[in-house]
Amino acid sequence: MTATSPVPDFTALVRAFPLAGRLVSATPHGSGHINDTYAVAFEESGRGVRYLLQRVNPRVFADIPALMDNIARVTRHAAARAAGHPDGARRALALVPATDGRPYHRDPDGGWWRCYHFIERARSYDVVETPAHAAAAARAFGEFQRLLVDLPGTRLHETIPGFHDTRRRFLAFQRSLAADAHGRAAGARAEIAFALQREPLVDVLLDLQASGAVPERVTHNDAKFNNVMLDTSTHEALCVVDLDTVMPGLALNDFGDLVRSATNAAAEDERALGRVRARPEIFAALAEGYLASAGAFLTAAEVEHLAVSGQVITFEQGLRFLTDHLAGDTYYKIRRPGHNLERAANQFALVRSLEAQRAAMESLVRRLASLRT
Ligand code: ADP
Ligand code: GN1
Ligand code: MG
Secondary structure, three states, X not given: OOOOOOOOOHHHHHHOOOOOOEEEEEEEOOOOOOOEEEEEEEEEOOEEEEEEEEEXXXXXXXXXXXXHHHHHHHHHHHHHHHOOOOOHHHOOOOEOOOOOOOOOEXXXXXXXXXXXEOOOOEEOOOOOOOHHHHHHXXXXXXXXXXXXXXXOOOXXXXXXXXOOOHHHHHXXXXXXXXXXXXXXXXXXXXXXXXXXXXXXXXXXXXHHHHOOOOOOEEEOOOOOHHHEEEEOOOOOEEEEOOOOOOEEEOHHHHHHHHHHHHHEOOOOOOXXXXXXXXXXXXXXXXXXXXXXXXXXOOOHHHHHOHHHHHHHHHHHHHHHHHHHHHHOOOOXXXXXXXXXXXXXXXXXXXXXXXXXXXXXXXXXXXXXXXXXX
């Protein structure tokens, strides 16, 4: 829960959604940095049913009705596609609309709540444990992009404008550094120096987009490894979750975020930087899994830049954590003072490791791509 969020009144909240049975428990769930997520358990005639209740973060998302409109459209489309599958209910995130028919409920404090069916016998991981997990997750994000190719209707709302505009992220970093509103710059010299030195990275994907070499698509934009649910016994990827930023974007932003979040041998906030490194076998599994589902629609330029996309998005993420640290920790949830600075240092260490392996990663992608043609 965020520092300023009131404690939820679950008894009242669950009445706002058509949930049958007796409320048994409501417990915080997952390790997301943005929303407040709870698993709520019900019992009806001796049978247990769970739902996922989420309070959407209004400091991060300016127009929650527009965001929920995106999610309602995308989940409807995904459900139609999963309908024929024997395990279809676990293969698409499904909203439970509020009793009044809207896709969200507002509590008396103005909080924005939504409810999803709980995906059972599945879990997400913060750190990849096996190459098979990485391949399954990458395949799932590729399938999700493929699913969205024929999403009916108008362009989706941009829930956070300029979300992966890395140049804009760099400008925000420069502004927070110039202001140094909390006097933290002196304690972040090494990270600031790294950020300034790697500035050329920020335009790599933007230039490809501006020149028309890579197209705009509908993408997930938060393709972090812990946003995919893996079956606890088969380890198959069931579906991707956390759809708040599904909107127009670049396929390379998603793949880059997978590289960032999955190749790291350590957690995103590991302080012992010696443990932070990009694992080549996990990169190989990601590339293989992603090409298996997305290879058919990706352009040659997209495939050619899969390796570098990891560097760009990891750098962007480091910039975002550093900016939030300098600005006083207003965006990401933190669990200790200096947490965002530690995360930034971690991401920058990962950038170095990815840089050192760039040539090898590029030749691996070329090899995999040539096997497919
Ligand atoms: P945040 O935006 O804060 O990251 P998420 O939507 O990613 O929130 O949810 C947090 C975690 O909850 C996810 O990493 C995942 O493990 C779990 N989760 C999300 N949706 C579901 C669901 N429908 N069923 C079961 N677990 C879920
Ligand atoms: C946030 O919500 P979560 O934890 O899945 C963030 C992502 C970052 C990620 C870093 C809306 O993702 O963009 O990459 O933290 N989501 C938003 O771990 O900003
Ligand atoms: Mg998440």
